[in-house]
Amino acid sequence: MTSIRRATASDAPHVLRLFDGAIAWFAAIGNTGQWGTEPFSAQPKQVARVQGWVAEPGAWIAEHEDAGPVGFLVLGQATDYVWPVDEPELYVRVLIGSRDPRAKGVGRGLLRFAGEQAEAAGIGLLRVDCYAGGSGDLVRFYESCGYERTDTFTVGDWPGQVLARRLR
Template sequence: MCTYTKDGLGRFRTAQPATGSARTLAELDVADPDESDVDFILYAFDSALPYLASIGSEAQWGTELFSQKPERRKQFTEFVQKSYDLNARQEADSNDDCPWQLMTLFEVRTEDDKWVRVAAQGLSTRFPDYVPESLASKDLRQAGDFLYLNYLIADRRKGDLAKGSAPHLISFAEQQCRKRHKTPFYGDCWRGNNDGLLKYYQKLGFNPIGPFDVKDKHGPGLPWFGYLFSKSISQ
C-alpha cells in the first residue's frame, strides 16, 4: 500500500479510514498521526481557500471551509473507505474491469524518519455526474477503459514541503493507468482566472476537450465553469 520514489525521500500511500485499517498511522511513521487521512484531505482543501480568495478565485471552490461541510466529510469518508477496501485486497486484479478508485497521499520523509503528508489525489474509473454527455457520451462512460482525476490537492499548511507534489502524483497516476491498461486519462478544472489551471495541466501534458458549466456546484447561487481535459497514456 506504499510505493516509494527512487530517491526514497517520498512515498505514495493509499489513504486509510479512521478505523479498520491493517496498521495505524503511528505504525506507518506518519507525522501528526492523530489527524486522520480524511481530516488531512479536508484541511488541505481548507488551506487553499485563503490563497484562492487573495487572487480573486473564490469561485473555484467557494469560500466555506470543506471541513465544515457535512456533505464534503461524507464524500471523502466514503471515497477513502471504498478506495482502501478495494486496494487492500491482495487478490485484486489490476486488469479487473469492475469499478475502481484510489485515494493516494503523497508524503515526504523528514530527518527523523517521519512521513509528512503534503498532497492527495483521487482516481477512479468513472466520470463525475457534473460532466455533460456532450463531452463524455454514455458509451464512453460505460466503456470504462479510462481513469479520471477526481481530486488533486496540495496542503498549503506544509509550505515548501508541498511544492512539486502535483507532478509526482500525476506521474503516479499515469503508472496506475498503465498498470490497469487504461489508455485515456481524463480530468477537469476550473476555467476562471485567465485559464490558469488549464494552462498548468497543459504543462503536465493534458489537452483541453471542451468547456462546460455546472449550476450551484459549490452551493446555491455559486455557478462553476470548467474544462474537461485528457491525455493519452502510452502502454
C-alpha cells in the first residue's frame, strides 16, 4: 500500500536515494544523457537542489508501508526554460519513482494525484517537461498517462519535451 504525504526537509536523503537509484539504473541500460552517471548525492549542486525541492509547498512523497519513500513529486509553476501559457496551470516540476518492485505504478499514481490537486484548485491544465533524448520512452510514458506533446526545448545540449493534459 502506498500513501502520499507532504515532503519535509528530512526527506532530502530519501529523494537523493531515489535519484541515485534512477541514475544507476540509467547507467546500467546505457541511458546517460538524462542525468549523467554521477549520483546526485555526490554532487553538491544537486544536493542543494533537492533540499530546495523538498522545502517547496507543492512537494509530496509517496511512501510504501514496507519500502518507505518510493516516489517524489513537486507541483508548482512552470520552469523558466519553457514557454508560459496564458491560463492557470499546475506544473509537474519534479517526478521520480523508485526502481523497487514495490513501487510499481507510483509514477502514474503521483500523476493522478497531481490531477486531483489541480482539479481541487479549479485548474484545468497540467503540464510537465521531461528528457526527450535516448529511446523516447519517458515521453511515451507521459503520453500513456494522458499527456500530449506541445513544445520542445533545449537546455545546453539536453533535449526536452513539454507535455500537457487537459482536465475536466
